[in-house]
Amino acid sequence: MTSLLLALLGLSASTLAAQPSAPKPIPAPMRNLTFGQLNFLHTTDTHGWLAGHLREPSYAADWGDYIAFASHIREKVEADGADLLLIDTGDRIEGNGLYDSSEPKGLYTADIFKQQHIDVLCSGNHELYKKNSSEDEYLITVPNFKGNYLSSNIDIMNPQSGERVPLAPRFKKFITQKQGIRIVAFGFLFDFTQNYNNTIVQPVEETIKEQWFQDAIRDKDVDLFLVIGHVPVQSKEYTDIYKAIRGMHWDTPIQFFGGHQHIRDYAKYDEKAYGLASGRFMETIGFASINGVSTGGKKASISTNPTFTRKYIDNNLWSFYHHTNLNESTFPTQQSKNVSKMIENARHALNLDHIYGCTPQDLWMSRVQYPHNDSIYTWLEKQVLPDILSTGMRANKTGMAIINTGAIRFDIFKGPFTQDTAFMLSPFTSAFRYAKDVPYDKAKQVLEVLNRQMKILAEMPGSGLSASAFLAPPEQLAMDKDIVVDDDNESQVQLPKSDQKPLSLYNDDDSGEPSEPSPSRIPGYTTKDAAGDDGDDTIHSPISYYRVPNCISALIAESSSSSSFSSPSPSPTLGNAVADPQTVDLVYLDFIEPWMEQAFKFVGADVDVKKDTEVFLDGNTLTQVVVRWVEENWKCKDGAE
């Protein structure tokens, strides 16, 4: 029945681009791209979302559509004698069933990804968490993009010889096809420390002292430095690189591309040096252009100062048609249709449309304040965790579970909850562990420490970054004061952490655009960055964004019936709605163990995480726990399938 339906959908959609089940794009008011001598398209933090967003029209184009888009843009700019370069700044893996649900992981995505021609790309941190995934980079993706994949500060232990070798070339120098612009390009990763021990990430500060880098930036025959990296554009790492290059070249243009924080962002280092970050999850195709660069040493004739532009393109066909002046019959190419088909076939092979249940309402990570009935976190702590974790409790013991909010990666939309939904919600393989008989007051203090004493945790040896950088969703990082857009006063989070006011990073209605009668605005990104508020290609109405704590917790009843604890306090600290137990079995996601260890020490709890903790619930992951709850509680009504 289901497969027949899918087959029919597949047939009826064969002339269209995008995935057959993707929603149609919604017309919206648009801003145009400003093409220059040198143009860029940029993806970052795609995390396996090569099928696009099948529940959100604004981001429903797939990797095949992006291939068609890039090829049309290339034709257009090359017809004017200009150049186009494609960039990807890593975190291509983990975060979507298309990557995570195959065995081995990534069985389909590397082949799909390589169908796009990319001129310069690099690794993210996610490629390096596991031995397998970094080896896949070395053995598959680096060769797929031979010469274009750069790794300025990553080494890997060669899987065959065991020798330490660069993951990919440190840098490259090349000349653009149309104009002969001489470019020196680097590919960095931020100062990441949680990688598996088969890779070595050298801190950027050290890399830029190395001879090869010093030689590369002393090259006099360069028209543009191109620094790409899985690095926030506003970061110490990029400031250091910027200063090192400027130390040698006081006025050569520098274009940075960055990522990691999952935000749209643009940084101005000086009049001739800018950095673009292009969002996450195939929601955004970043566009940048430069006019007035010298070509092969010939001074630019257009102006003495180069001009830089940027746009954040919503990844949907409405945007793609608009910027290419094409339509549904003229836009797709043979290759883009092939790639859309490859994605469709992989999704079928992985059974990503398998339905576990039907979600009665939208549940949000950050669009509503926490706690809230529409918050995913409230749903987890009130329903999912108490119900499912209770089945793993020791007899006559009360449990307290702590999970980090960053373990959740995406919203849940009303409607079918599929295999795909489960992997988008939480792609991680992290399972639960627990410590026995922890005094309840200590357990509560542990949660307090994780949520409020981030400074202590930031000083963890080797951590180098605050707890919120790893425990909370990455988007939230950008709201921390120290890394906020300089010119963007409003996004500075001057509120106490507990305050629940909407943050303004994505939330500025005063776009300065005349309101257009039609088509009308739909909710989406309303970015303010170093160049102003006209960066989004699509003129949206704003979406609220609320801060969440680093961690949430739930009390778990002592028997398998959860009725007696159906309403624990909705606050991140456990309230007095339940009778206080003397001790609890403290259950946590193993991902947060390093922070738990530090927090146990800080509150003086006598728990050695290496010796005193055990696997909980047979090693089931958070994703499996959620799926079980959905199967038991969100039955589809007849006919919903």
Ligand SMILES: *[C@@H]1O[C@H](CO)[C@@H](O)[C@H](O)[C@H]1NC(C)=O
């Ligand atoms: C955008 O470009 C199209 C042609 O491609 C043009 O008709 C339209 O006027 C431009 N819009 C703006 C706001 O410049």
Ligand SMILES: *[C@@H]1O[C@H](CO)[C@@H](O)[C@H](O)[C@H]1NC(C)=O
């Ligand atoms: C690594 O990949 C191999 C072969 O593809 C697979 O057998 C193995 O289970 C993987 N290991 C992990 C930890 O995923």
Ligand SMILES: *[C@@H]1O[C@H](CO)[C@@H](O)[C@H](O)[C@H]1NC(C)=O
């Ligand atoms: C890397 O970690 C593994 C455990 O995951 C350990 O067995 C191995 O000895 C470590 N290798 C090095 C070089 O530290």
Ligand SMILES: *[C@@H]1O[C@H](CO)[C@@H](O)[C@H](O)[C@H]1NC(C)=O
């Ligand atoms: C698409 O554009 C072509 C060429 O401009 C035109 O002939 C065709 O009718 C258009 N198709 C649709 C569906 O708008």
Ligand SMILES: *[C@@H]1O[C@H](CO)[C@@H](O)[C@H](O)[C@H]1NC(C)=O
């Ligand atoms: C598309 O796929 C077909 C059949 O698999 C193949 O023959 C053709 O070369 C492909 N074309 C492109 C442009 O990838």
Ligand SMILES: *[C@@H]1O[C@H](CO)[C@@H](O)[C@H](O)[C@H]1NC(C)=O
């Ligand atoms: C939240 O849901 C609970 C139970 O479903 C209900 O009793 C309560 O009124 C709801 N709260 C709000 C603010 O809607």
Ligand SMILES: *[C@@H]1O[C@H](CO)[C@@H](O)[C@H](O)[C@H]1NC(C)=O
């Ligand atoms: C749990 O409590 C019940 C009732 O108080 C008691 O009968 C049972 O023996 C206890 N089980 C364990 C394992 O302590």
Ligand SMILES: *[C@@H]1O[C@H](CO)[C@@H](O)[C@H](O)[C@H]1NC(C)=O
């Ligand atoms: C920035 O914020 C401060 C205090 O919040 C305010 O006094 C100042 O005027 C603001 N600056 C700009 C440029 O808006």
